Amino acid sequence: MRLVMKFGGTAVDSGKKIVHITNLIKSYHDKGNDIIGVFSAVTGMTDEILNVSGYVLKRDKRKIKDFINKTRKIHVDIIQDCVKNKSHKAKAIEVVEALLKEMENILNGIVMLSEVTEKAMDYLLSFGERLLTPIVSYSLLDKGLDSVFLTGQEAGILTDSKFGHARPLLDTTKIRVKYNIDPLLKENKIPVITGFIGGDQNGNITTLGRSGSDYTATIIGVCVDADEVWLWTDVNGLMTADPHIVKEARVLKEVSFAEAIELSLFGAKYMHPRALEPVMDTKIPIRIRNAFNLSNEGTVISKNPSKSSQNIVKSIIAIRNTALIDVSGGGMVGAPGTAAKIFDALARKSVNIMMISQSPSESSISMVVKKDDLDTATTTLDLTLLDKVIKNVRVNEDVAVIAVVGSGMRGIKGIAARVFSSVSKDNINVIMIAQGSSELNLAFVVDNTDCEKAVRSLHEAFMLGKLK
Numbered sequence: 001m002r003l004v005m006k007f008g009g010t011a012v013d014s015g016k017k018i019v020h021i022t023n024l025i026k027s028y029h030d031k032g033n034d035i036i037g038v039f040s041a042v043t044g045m046t047d048e049i050l051n052v053s054g055y056v057l058k059r060d061k062r063k064i065k066d067f068i069n070k071t072r073k074i075h076v077d078i079i080q081d082c083v084k085n086k087s088h089k090a091k092a093i094e095v096v097e098a099l100l101k102e103m104e105n106i107l108n109g110i111v112m113l114s115e116v117t118e119k120a121m122d123y124l125l126s127f128g129e130r131l132l133t134p135i136v137s138y139s140l141l142d143k144g145l146d147s148v149f150l151t152g153q154e155a156g157i158l159t160d161s162k163f164g165h166a167r168p169l170l171d172t173t174k175i176r177v178k179y180n181i182d183p184l185l186k187e188n189k190i191p192v193i194t195g196f197i198g199g200d201q202n203g204n205i206t207t208l209g210r211s212g213s214d215y216t217a218t219i220i221g222v223c224v225d226a227d228e229v230w231l232w233t234d235v236n237g238l239m240t241a242d243p244h245i246v247k248e249a250r251v252l253k254e255v256s257f258a259e260a261i262e263l264s265l266f267g268a269k270y271m272h273p274r275a276l277e278p279v280m281d282t283k284i285p286i287r288i289r290n291a292f293n294l295s296n297e298g299t300v301i302s303k304n305p306s307k308s309s310q311n312i313v314k315s316i317i318a319i320r321n322t323a324l325i326d327v328s329g330g331g332m333v334g335a336p337g338t339a340a341k342i343f344d345a346l347a348r349k350s351v352n353i354m355m356i357s358q359s360p361s362e363s364s365i366s367m368v369v370k371k372d373d374l375d376t377a378t379t380t381l382d383l384t385l386l387d388k389v390i391k392n393v394r395v396n397e398d399v400a401v402i403a404v405v406g407s408g409m410r411g412i413k414g415i416a417a418r419v420f421s422s423v424s425k426d427n428i429n430v431i432m433i434a435q436g437s438s439e440l441n442l443a444f445v446v447d448n449t450d451c452e453k454a455v456r457s458l459h460e461a462f463m464l465g466k467l468k
């Protein structure tokens, strides 16, 4: 079989784990499979890069040295544990040091300019994954396997120039990736490719958006006609809830593409929302598996899951770090185009609205946005529409969205009643409600402090812990 295997940051954050993973890759390769590896950065690395760029903008130069030293330590420690051959080790360290030098120079440049463009940010972010792939590749060489490391751009992923959330230009990408990767596989080499990264037509590095390594894996999967794409992670698969919140959460054995997209659209942390797009029209199934628990078969996401897997509710999702904006004003009542003006103003500033609800009286509209977008959203509303279309902008900075997802909910009566009676029984105040017309989900907003309680309450109400 030809398998694309993506390893998330949680699966590669120590040398020991990388040894485990390279053994895993070896065992599948030894059975005669073609393996293409896609790797995220070490857990937390992308966040660290985002943080340091914030400090740098404030001209805090000391932070650069601290950050580079910390990043060096993380990666060199990993190398010490997972690359034993002296010459391989020296080469791995050399590549890492060169990347660190380059990253330090860029950060110093940003301090001078006190500005970081989206293009520069993507370049900076790429270092997270670029630091890890050479290490994995040398660790594979250590095991006697032949391997090369490449960035997603070098592998052939061509994207548009929307830095921070670039999209692949699939037709060209298919030709390029096939051209670059097929010969490597023919030579029995294991390509180790950075997740998250592509390149635009001008040769600039772009990133595909947070959790983009999942997306990379499916893009590469369709390009090389993979039989399956496996996303290896630190949990047993897609589950009935985040196992870090609900101890009794169960693995979902089978999920349809539509359900998985719904789950990821809700920003559940475990998958890029567009990751399934490239494979949806193919027969390539996606498997999500725990790299540290091979006895569990994990979750298969496919076009047509079996009938037996179609229970009413599949998963309870919590999306944190969200804020609620409530705009109101008597002038909004019966004034056509008010909502359009609000959404248009926000869209122009690239604020993504996650949820909307309007009162039937039309005197207020509530919106949920990511906390990161809150400042831009309120400033935009204040500057462009306040005292014209709207009178008040109120904000609740700390809310969570809870979503109940499952295709079996379609057309079934009484789901909402079950959801809201369960949360009210547990004394949780519901701030706002929305249901998609697809009826694949029902979502509501609660105070962030009630988030975990709400997830547990619903998990129990739908008896998801008893799922077979």
Ligand code: ADP
Binding pocket: 007, 008, 009, 010, 011, 040, 211, 232, 233, 234, 235, 237, 238, 239, 240, 241, 242, 243, 244, 268, 269, 270, 271, 315, 316
């Ligand atoms: P990776 O590093 O492998 O990409 P992520 O951290 O992006 O992994 O996503 C995996 C995490 O998603 C899990 O550790 C888990 O805490 C979280 N998660 C949230 N909801 C769910 C769910 N319903 N099923 C599985 N994992 C979930």
Ligand code: ASP
Binding pocket: 008, 009, 040, 041, 046, 047, 128, 195, 196, 209, 210, 211, 212, 213, 214
């Ligand atoms: N490292 C990137 C992120 O943290 C991509 C990924 O992990 O998939 O978002």
Ligand code: MG
Binding pocket: 008, 009, 211, 269, 270, 271
């Ligand atoms: Mg991820």
